Amino acid sequence: MLKLIVCMKQVPKVSELPWDARTGTLKRELAAGMMNPACKHALEAALQLKHQWGGRITAVTMGPPAAREILHEAVAMGADGGVLLSDPRMAGADTDVTSFTLARAIEQTCPDFDLVLCGCYTTDSETAQVGPQLAQELDVPGVAYVEHLEIDGRTLCMRREADDFLETLEMDLPGLVTITTRRYTPRYVSMSGLQDAFGEVEIQTLDCDALGLDPVSVGMKASPTRIHKVYSAVAQKENVVLKGSPKKVVDALFERFGDRIGAALGKDLNPHEHAAVDGREDND
Ligand SMILES: Cc1cc2nc3c(=O)[nH]c(=O)nc-3n(C[C@H](O)[C@H](O)[C@H](O)COP(=O)(O)OP(=O)(O)OC[C@H]3O[C@@H](n4cnc5c(N)ncnc54)[C@H](O)[C@@H]3O)c2cc1C
Known part of the structure; x- marks a missing residue:
């Protein structure tokens, strides 16, 4: 039982x-x-x-x-x-x-x-x-x-x-x-x-x-835990349009979001790293 x-x-x-x-x-x-x-x-x-x-x-x-x-x-x-x-x-x-x-x-x-x-x-x-x-x-x-x-x-x-x-x-x-x-x-x-x-x-x-x-x-x-503040989270969205040549767009993308892309990939990405790696110049 x-x-x-x-x-x-x-x-x-x-x-x-x-x-x-x-x-x-x-x-x-x-x-x-x-x-x-x-x-x-x-x-x-x-x-x-x-x-x-x-x-x-x-x-x-x-x-x-x-x-x-x-x-x-x-x-x-x-x-x-x-x-x-x-x-x-x-x-x-x-x-x-x-x-x-x-x-x-x-x-x-x-x-x-x-x-x-x-x-x-x-x-x-x-x-x-x-x-x-x-x-x-x-x-x-x-x-x-x-x-x-x-x-x-x-x-x-x-x-x-x-x-x-x-x-x-x-x-x-x-x-x-x-x-x-x-x-x-x-x-x-x-x-x-x-x-x-x-x-x-x-x-x-x-x-x-x-x-x-x-x-x-x-x-x-x-209770050792103190709840200091409770509030409703408001989602804040921003639309960003990246313009220019593909290289410029990728540079701008890494400039803005490189740390987050790096975190998702588990890598510490330097925003300019991708440009240095492929060695290409901006041709526009
Ligand atoms: C918005 C908010 C945030 C909070 N954050 C925290 C926090 O970060 N840390 C903290 O220590 N407390 C926190 N509390 C307090 C928390 O609600 C209470 O401690 C609560 O009694 C248990 O936590 P829980 O609901 O998260 O339980 P959980 O751990 O999610 O519950 C899991 C299971 O435990 C059992 N259980 C839980 N509570 C009871 C009960 N009262 N009687 C019988 N069985 C129970 C049930 O089987 C339940 O399904 C918070 C309360 C609120 C309202």
């Missing part, structure tokens, strides 16, 4: 979101929330492992009280219970402190877990750091960007995306994986799932006191 933990984050539903310019955080209370898409794929991977091997899936989230919704959704999809870490003192945590808090909650609620599954990244801040940092906090091996999982005894066999090739890896359990959105397409919620979600399912809510955490170790104050 596997003991599986799926960490999931509630993210805002729309991309046009109100920001708090002072703190650099999203005004999450003003946006409708949804389960982060990659977390759904992680849950689907856990559900398939449970289907094959049996076990119990606990969904864990840290967020405001409204984040409870995604735990009900997780139960509707097939999770067996949920843990909501919610406390105003936990708000504004960076990835480091998020991982710390999740780890302490997992140690308290399911210390003998076999596998923790996370999404590979979130749609609201997309750092992809929480999974690997959580593995470190829990002191277990971790593999990121996993797209296929199989269990062989106490060994987890995985396929993982790395740039444009795939790796196959093995890891001893207990461990942690982050799941890509490439496979494990999330299942639809069935009617009986909905009934479970709002039935007598166990969803625990834990605050700092219940976790035995000193409030100074959580939330924004404990």
Whole structure:
């Protein structure tokens, strides 16, 4: 019987979101929330492992009280219970402190877990750091960007995306994986799932006191990361017409963009190098 933990984050539903310019955080209370898409794929991977091997899936989230919704959704999809870490003192945590808090909650609620599954990244801040940092906090091996999982005894066999090739890896359990959105397409919620979600399912809510955490170790104050400014990037385009003989045009091109062409080619290009190399003079 596997003991599986799926960490999931509630993210805002729309991309046009109100920001708090002072703190650099999203005004999450003003946006409708949804389960982060990659977390759904992680849950689907856990559900398939449970289907094959049996076990119990606990969904864990840290967020405001409204984040409870995604735990009900997780139960509707097939999770067996949920843990909501919610406390105003936990708000504004960076990835480091998020991982710390999740780890302490997992140690308290399911210390003998076999596998923790996370999404590979979130749609609201997309750092992809929480999974690997959580593995470190829990002191277990971790593999990121996993797209296929199989269990062989106490060994987890995985396929993982790395740039444009795939790796196959093995890891001893207990461990942690982050799941890509490439496979494990999330299942639809069935009617009986909905009934479970709002039935007598166990969803625990834990605050700092219940976790035995000193409030100074959580939330924004404990977080070493500071977001100084958040703003929408404006694409600035300039049209440039290069005129003259082919040599003049190429010279002008290298003059303006030589450093970028060099960076793309992995060479340190001197803007006049190409002229010196071919030795031709400008004949116009
Ligand atoms: C615009 C913006 C930029 C930010 N930049 C940074 C930054 O550069 N560095 C930094 O430290 N923090 C940053 N933060 C804060 C960051 O959003 C939080 O630390 C957040 O709790 C986790 O980071 P993430 O969303 O990037 O998670 P990711 O690391 O992208 O999430 C990967 C997976 O970890 C799990 N997970 C993540 N958060 C939770 C949670 N709350 N509960 C349960 N599971 C979870 C999920 O499985 C998720 O799929 C930023 C926030 C914003 C709004």
